Amino acid sequence: MKGAPDQQWNVPAGENSQHEGGFRADLAVTTERGGPTYGEMIEQVRLFMDKVRYASPTPALADEVIEDLKKLNAKLDTMLVDEWTSPSGTRIDLPSRGNITLPPYEIRDGGPDGVDATVTFRPFHLGGNGVAHGGHVAIAFDDLGGMAAALKLGGVARTGYLTVNYRSLTPLQKPLALRTWVERFEGRKYFVRGTLHDGDRLCAEMDALFIALKPGQA
């Protein structure tokens, strides 16, 4: 990778790392990893991505930003941990559990009957003509559909298939209601439905199959 030729991303899990199989079968939720300002750090990164999406820098400014980013990347290089112990994805007090790759959402209610969340697509989730990219809508459905399955089965599931029907345009920068629920299950197969609304207007619907992982399964 340019700028980081020797970077080892797949940091091996330490002895104290809690995991079973290749997926996070035993999710260790936390509100402390990364410290009290981790959420603000993630928010600043999202804000930066918003600005990058819309900025048209001069060559001089682009060079300046590159130098600044190299310094920031070098700082984080000193603190890389394995995926099982990183704060990202486990900080239940933060939007999208602190996972920078997900559209930021807040859980309003969640349990075996389903998940009721508010998701706000950012300016950097732009698809075109001021509205969200459909792929980002699918990511939100995947994570929150997976959460509905997880809360129903009391374990972790992987997506078998996920279909999104885009019914109307999905706005950016506006809290939207995203709901997911297990419609039925047969053995390890959890059939999950979802809806995304802007007020009363249906933006998109999801129809998905999540398959419960067996103990130790990747």
Ligand SMILES: CCCCCCCCCCCCCCCC(=O)SCCNC(=O)CCNC(=O)[C@H](O)C(C)(C)COP(=O)(O)OP(=O)(O)OC[C@H]1O[C@@H](n2cnc3c(N)ncnc32)[C@H](O)[C@@H]1OP(=O)(O)O
């Ligand atoms: C608020 C606090 C919250 C705390 C709580 C946090 C929760 C935190 C939530 C995180 C949520 C993340 C959610 C992201 C989830 C991903 O994004 S996962 C990544 C995307 N998915 C993948 O990469 C999966 C790739 N596929 C696979 O690994 C394997 O195919 C699977 C899914 C593990 C299944 O393999 P398998 O265990 O060998 O099972 P297999 O026997 O093939 O299939 C089982 C059954 O499913 C059926 N099946 C399998 N695939 C399909 C398919 N595509 N279509 C139809 N049927 C299928 C089979 O026919 C079989 O049916 P039956 O014969 O039993 O009737």
